[in-house]
Amino acid sequence: MKIVKIEVATELCLLRVPFKTALRTAYEIENILVKVHVDNGLIGIGATVPTWVITGDSKESIVAALEGPITNALLNQDARNLNVLLLKVQKSCINNSSAKAAIDIALHDLFAKWLNQPLYAVLGGNKPLTTCMTIGLDDPIVMKQAAMDAVAQGFSALKIKVGNAPDKDIERISTIVDAIPSHIRLRLDANQGWKAKDAIRVIHELERLAFNIDWVEQPVHAKDFEGMKYVTDHVNMKIMADESVFSPQDAFALLKDRCVDLLNIKLLKCGGIGEAIKIADLGALHGVECMIGSMMESSISVTAAAHFAASHPNVLYCDFDAPLWLTESPRGIIYQGEDVKLPDTMGLGVVI
16 A cells, blocks of 8 residues: 555635634634545545644645655555654654644544544544534623523533733633523633733632633743743642643653643644644643644544544543634534534545
8 A cells, every 4th residue: 555646735714703812813724635645546635724823834834844855755655554654754854743734644544544444443432522612812792792602502611712911801701601601611721821920810810700610721821831830830720731732742841840730632733643642641641631622724634633532531622613613514523512423434534
């Protein structure tokens, strides 16, 4: 099963409404599709997106990495040697996690198709999945209405974007809490928007108000591991790392010093399913639970993340709402309210 060609193409996907965080406002995404062809006719499909403010990868750099060093590492290789190929991908160039994730997804899709099994079965599990719904950063009244709409659609957990103004963030959360049922779980995501002492002040006030909050995600700058630990050590609420976790090495550094209570894994950050497994395993070894999240990305890469989440026992939470923000219909992944289903067809179950 020799790899004979790797195709790269791009497509523009529009958002239904702008997606706002402390880092950026997105109106569209540039989805980059990858197809890995082998000599028996099977084709593996993968996808990724450029996210300048998180991964530092552009469309041009992703395409260059895929068509250059990654293709050079994989052409004429036997696609059945999955683990060997995943290592070759990781060693093919420095960084470029978005490009590596796309080809990793395609190789996993191809391997599962060769076995004529859904990817979740090849990875070893199919536990039930539910997703939260993200409420973008905005005026408190706008966020309140978005939260009410999400609850009406059946979502029992909301991911609330905060992080650009600590006092305003408390107002945002309070406004939302006043408008939704008390059983709805809140998960706050500051996207690196606070300083450590401001984060502690905000979290202490939220603890005093006794809101139904599961955790606060990435309160400080991604590289500020000491700040993450300082916040974690000085609040009762759980702290989750997101932009701080790009690799198993990052995860180990955070875990060994107990800088955080939870890890958010994203395929486009870490370079694909192979690396995601390592991070989730490290979390399990340290007794730290993981969430699998998504960038603002297409349903193809989110479907791959869902196959991984369904199979790994230490991935207990999911943030898979990105495709629901797009004008196009999801490919692969199936949404039934907050419940996420995977196709029973071979591979990812994505048809292009």
